[in-house]
Amino acid sequence: MNPVRTFVLAGASALLLAGSLWAGGSKEPTGAMASTAPVSLTIWTHTHAPANAYLQKLVLQFQKDHPNFTLSYEPAADNDTYENKLLAALASGGGPDIFNTASFSDMYTFAGLGQLQEITPQILSSMGFSSAEAFKAQYVPGIIDKLYYNGKLYGLYREFNIFGLMLNKLAFKRAGLDATRDYPRTWDDLQSLAKKLTIFDGDKLVQTGMYEPLWNADWTLIPIQPLLIQNGGAILDSSGKTAAINQAGGVKTFSYFRALARAQNNAPVKVPEDVWARFSVGDVAMYVGSTWTMPLLKDSAKGDARFSPDNFVVVPYPKAPGADRVDAPIQALVWCVNKQTKSPTEAWRFVNWMTTGAQAVGWYNEVGYLLPTKAMMDMAGSNADVSRFLTLAKDADLLFAHPRYNEIGSAIFAAWQATLTTDDDVQGILDKAAQQINEALSR
Amino acid sequence: MTSGRARLFKRPWDVWGLIFVIPGLAYFIGIFIYPTVRTIGISFTDYNLFTPPVWSGLHNYATLFQQGIFLGSVKVTAIYVVVIGVANYVLPFLVALLLFRSRPVLGIGRAVFFLPVILPWVVVSAIWKIFYLSPGPIGFLLGLVGLSYPVNVLTYPGTALWGIIATAFWKSFGFYVVLFLTGLNAIPETYYEAADMDGANAIQRFRSVTFPLMRSTSLFIATVNFIGAIKEFDPFQVMTAGGPARATYVLTLFIYETAFKFLRMGRAAAASLIMCAAIVLVTVLQFRLFRPERD
Numbered sequence: 024m025n026p027v028r029t030f031v032l033a034g035a036s037a038l039l040l041a042g043s044l045w046a047g048g049s050k051e052p053t054g055a056m057a058s059t060a061p062v063s064l065t066i067w068t069h070t071h072a073p074a075n076a077y078l079q080k081l082v083l084q085f086q087k088d089h090p091n092f093t094l095s096y097e098p099a100a101d102n103d104t105y106e107n108k109l110l111a112a113l114a115s116g117g118g119p120d121i122f123n124t125a126s127f128s129d130m131y132t133f134a135g136l137g138q139l140q141e142i143t144p145q146i147l148s149s150m151g152f153s154s155a156e157a158f159k160a161q162y163v164p165g166i167i168d169k170l171y172y173n174g175k176l177y178g179l180y181r182e183f184n185i186f187g188l189m190l191n192k193l194a195f196k197r198a199g200l201d202a203t204r205d206y207p208r209t210w211d212d213l214q215s216l217a218k219k220l221t222i223f224d225g226d227k228l229v230q231t232g233m234y235e236p237l238w239n240a241d242w243t244l245i246p247i248q249p250l251l252i253q254n255g256g257a258i259l260d261s262s263g264k265t266a267a268i269n270q271a272g273g274v275k276t277f278s279y280f281r282a283l284a285r286a287q288n289n290a291p292v293k294v295p296e297d298v299w300a301r302f303s304v305g306d307v308a309m310y311v312g313s314t315w316t317m318p319l320l321k322d323s324a325k326g327d328a329r330f331s332p333d334n335f336v337v338v339p340y341p342k343a344p345g346a347d348r349v350d351a352p353i354q355a356l357v358w359c360v361n362k363q364t365k366s367p368t369e370a371w372r373f374v375n376w377m378t379t380g381a382q383a384v385g386w387y388n389e390v391g392y393l394l395p396t397k398a399m400m401d402m403a404g405s406n407a408d409v410s411r412f413l414t415l416a417k418d419a420d421l422l423f424a425h426p427r428y429n430e431i432g433s434a435i436f437a438a439w440q441a442t443l444t445t446d447d448d449v450q451g452i453l454d455k456a457a458q459q460i461n462e463a464l465s466r
Numbered sequence: 467m468t469s470g471r472a473r474l475f476k477r478p479w480d481v482w483g484l485i486f487v488i489p490g491l492a493y494f495i496g497i498f499i500y501p502t503v504r505t506i507g508i509s510f511t512d513y514n515l516f517t518p519p520v521w522s523g524l525h526n527y528a529t530l531f532q533q534g535i536f537l538g539s540v541k542v543t544a545i546y547v548v549v550i551g552v553a554n555y556v557l558p559f560l561v562a563l564l565l566f567r568s569r570p571v572l573g574i575g576r577a578v579f580f581l582p583v584i585l586p587w588v589v590v591s592a593i594w595k596i597f598y599l600s601p602g603p604i605g606f607l608l609g610l611v612g613l614s615y616p617v618n619v620l621t622y623p624g625t626a627l628w629g630i631i632a633t634a635f636w637k638s639f640g641f642y643v644v645l646f647l648t649g650l651n652a653i654p655e656t657y658y659e660a661a662d663m664d665g666a667n668a669i670q671r672f673r674s675v676t677f678p679l680m681r682s683t684s685l686f687i688a689t690v691n692f693i694g695a696i697k698e699f700d701p702f703q704v705m706t707a708g709g710p711a712r713a714t715y716v717l718t719l720f721i722y723e724t725a726f727k728f729l730r731m732g733r734a735a736a737a738s739l740i741m742c743a744a745i746v747l748v749t750v751l752q753f754r755l756f757r758p759e760r761d
Contacts, residue, residue, distance in 0.1 A: 114515040441711035
């Protein structure tokens with residue numbers, strides 16, 4: 024069974040297990056593990072103000088409860104350079120003890136390069152878990168398996184963002200539509216709605232129907248992947264050794280998104296900047312979003328009276344005719360521990376503590392990050408927002424990840440841009456991307 | 467018989483001379499010689515920064531010339547270098563000539579044109595990225611004269627490179643105006659007086675006096691301009707990150723991504739050396755083209 028599909032089912036079961044092991048917080052180590060020897064750990068993350076503040080709070084709390092720990096938290100000054108800074112530090116044999124990867128794929132890349140400390144059975148044991156199964160029991164069944172590389176566990180989830188289609192009621196109203204009733208069920212619906220929701224005043228774009236992210240490679244797959252899967256396409260073939268993006272499913276998917284842009288008189292291409300600010304006040308009608316999107320929209324609105332959380336509706340991605348699933352994308356980031364750390368057990372002990380139990384719930388309450396823990400699933404019973412996104416998780420899959428993702432993603436992003444901004448033949452565009460992907464995979 | 471040491475240090479201050487040279491020499495070897503030699507070595511290996519390099523012979527070079535993304539970046543770089551090279555030679559020369567003949571505005575003109583030169587590239591790129599937004603400042607200014615600016619030029623592959631070229635020209639133009647003015651100032655007035663006595667008109671004065679005597683300045687400008695243009699990185703990274711659809715994906719971006727995003731240090735080193743070879747080749751050609759004539 025798909026581990027993500029079990030998310031919601033397991034959530035219901037979890038509700039029945041009130042007062043279970045994790046209810047009062049994550050499992051803390053006992054016995055030999057609970058050493059009082061001084062431990063000094065450095066933590067690096069990319070920067071996201073609410074996450075920085077919450078992690079700093081956790082750091083202080085953990086240090087208070089464990090006086091022998093000295094934790095030094097250093098959020099990145101700039102997300103654009105975070106990956107390079109991390110890479111340079113690791114390559115020089117230094118770097119932080121604990122860090123979050125800039126993408127899910129980075130965990131595979133760094134693990135493949137031997138830079139990560141695995142969570143060994145000994146570490147699990149010293150953390151108080153009798154077996155890997157006991158450790159995994161804190162999480163949604165099967166979900167931890169995605170964090171294994173060559174049979175070894177190298178990471179724990181930092182965030183697990185399930186994406187849905189997000190609609191702004193104000194923008195729908197401006198076009199004489201009701202977002203709660205007229206939302207798109209199929210991709211054809213999406214295209215015709217996007218056309219109706221795009222409004223120009225002469226040359227000036229007033230409202231974009233459906234935004235298609237053009238300027239950020241990391242966001243490219245979030246709109247593409249669901250339709251690609253529904254169309255029977257894939258980025259790589261089943262062997263994982265050859266590009267398949269230029270096969271029929273890929274061509275159909277990219278052609279659809281070109282048609283979607285053209286149906287809106289290229290509105291998504293014309294104004295690629297400030298999408299969050301425009302979406303927050305209703306100048307963009309439809310976009311993709313997750314649980315952390317609302318705090319971001321609130322910030323982006325900068326006090327504009329047109330913003331209200333009540334203006335937004337989250338619905339599942341559309342479905343292609345004949346498709347049995349929506350395949351909503353899940354964008355995950357991972358906590359890793361540096362192979363060079365002097366305190367691997369203590370590092371993993373801290374990571375495990377801060378991502379499970381009450382701390383996991385805090386990640387949602389204070390930052391908006393979902394984590395695939397049982398504690399989080401328990402929230403679905405009392406929190407409509409969590410429940411809505413967990414419902415989407417029934418039909419969700421992790422975004423494509425690969426140790427060579429940076430090269431593969433770069434080729435897909437260039438193809439995506441060419442598809443939206445030129446009239447070149449889509450098959451030719453994807454053939455070129457496939458050639459670049461095959462080059463990336465060849466050595 | 468004189469010992470080797472004695473021959474090397476004939477005078478006592480020779481030893482001190484050597485001692486004083488050592489820091490500079492160490493810096494030169496550490497910062498220039500060692501990285502160059504190491505880059506050459508790495509270009510013949512498969513190296514990902516984390517595991518020891520593995521000898522691969524000429525594979526990186528062969529792969530580069532079969533790789534569409536590399537050849538595409540060479541093409542984009544060539545267009546940029548040629549266009550900015552010609553623009554940064556012809557227009558600053560013309561403006562310098564006009565300013566030189568209009569002495570009262572020379573000081574003001576020089577200061578105005580030079581202002582963008584002192585701004586860091588990253589700042590210029592970020593500002594121009596905002597200028598190009600649609601709607602944005604450029605659209606507003608064009609609107610005042612009844613013209614429309616419906617799309618951001620950085621958004622489309624057909625216009626993005628030209629947007630960056632315009633920005634680069636705006637940034638560097640003043641620098642070359644000042645260099646040309648310095649060259650014009652160095653031409654002795656007596657040559658012009660002699661030309662006037664011979665009845666030369668403005669075009670003849672330019673062709674027979676100004677242009678030949680500006681050869682050294684031209685050589686310097688052409689060389690500095692070419693090397694600066696081929697090494698340009700910041701505006702491409704900040705304004706478009708090489709996009710859209712690799713329309714602004716220059717060689718420096720290719721090298722940067724290949725090394726630090728794709729972890730293919732050997733291939734990036736090979737591309738760097740090819741770029742270095744291109745710089746040497748074109749510079750030699752420029753020296754031949756602009757070599758001052760000897761009588």
